[in-house]
Amino acid sequence: MLTARVIPCLDVRDGRVVKGVRFSSLRDAGDPVALAAAYEEQGADEIVILDVSATPEGRATCSETVRAVRRELSIPLTVGGGVRSADDAAKLLEAGADKVSVNTAAVRDPELLDTLAARFGCQCTVLALDAAAHDGAWRVVVRSGAERTHLDAVSWAREAERRGAGEILLTSWDRDGTRAGYDTRLIAAIAGAVRLPVIASGGASGPGDLAQALAAGADAVLAASIFHDGEWSVAAIKDHLARLGLEVRS
């Protein structure tokens, strides 16, 4: 049986890990290689790196970060942020990413998902779906939260599956960095609409939240602040989940 995955996320800008609230107010949270290695040692099942650099120089630095993290890491590495084309994805894969996530570029040009799946395989193609609550449903948010679209989050998840995405990294814009708990209704809506695995993100404050996200249908839970601040280790979180009866990799 598949185990519930616990995934620390590193938002990386210009070679440093940063963390913000609702995608802004960024503050420094450490060195990506050291953090990734520490999380693996604690029992992380996977690492996600999101490049939040605003400049081409920053993006070039991200490839170097991926290369350096890859040398140390013996668990899967997903990289996203600013991926505009199949060639951008190829560069990250060549640097050592195992999966690449796309968000804004796929909303602008959904065929990018077909292209990525055809060229690298669907297991390599992750749709990062940022969703904000709107009138009892959810709308897709792009450009790191700067732009709300009219796209319905559930319809977009279904379309992405049809086009070849292999996994959905689902972030609640409303909960990101707030520690108010995951949006479990959003998770249930998306996980119920697709056969793809769903990684829940946005709002974790402790193991109870992660357990709720998993109970709502997520296959994996992603968190950043609670790990970077040293409040919870991955091992402590997994112990809690195991005590709640969830199967985790020990």
Place this chain on the structure above:
Amino acid sequence: MIVRTGTANLASVEAGLRRAGADCALADDVAQVVEAERVVLPGVGTMRAAMSRLAEKGLVKALANRVREGRPTLAICLGLQLLFESSEENPGTAGLSVLPGRVSRFPKGVRTPQIGWNRVEPAPGAAFVEPGYAYFANSYRVETLPPGWTGAFAEHGDRWVAALERGPVLACQFHPELSGKWGTALLRRWLTLVAAPC
């Protein structure tokens, strides 16, 4: 020696082998595949893409012979599936056809692709694979062990083949290079095998 299959996550495979103590190089030349002491056949992507790449490089026969002759070969993920005759993924595309049968898709009603860590249980006689958690990323799988092969099983929807072993040939449906310390230890066991009992 790692075979370039065109679509594989080569950087991870190479990094994983280096962590396990191997000195490795990438190649897609027939002579190298024939002569190399150990060959790794990685694979992500589709059977059609990988087979057309192997055919283009003239590697189909060399790889099939290595496995048939029981020379040290490690196939990873799609690499395992390539050993079979065909796959539901690309009907009409022939695999390396060293092993009989067809690779099939996970049954309806289970999360597909399977992405994540799953419990692996070795079959009797397995020399390399030990019980533990391995990282998988696949939509297709092999349902039964071919005659003369041992290996390991895992469950997702139903029970299927997580690894195949015969002598120094090891094929893993999971990614040993991404399976943490357990995976590194497995790679090390395969790398340190001394003789090649055929």
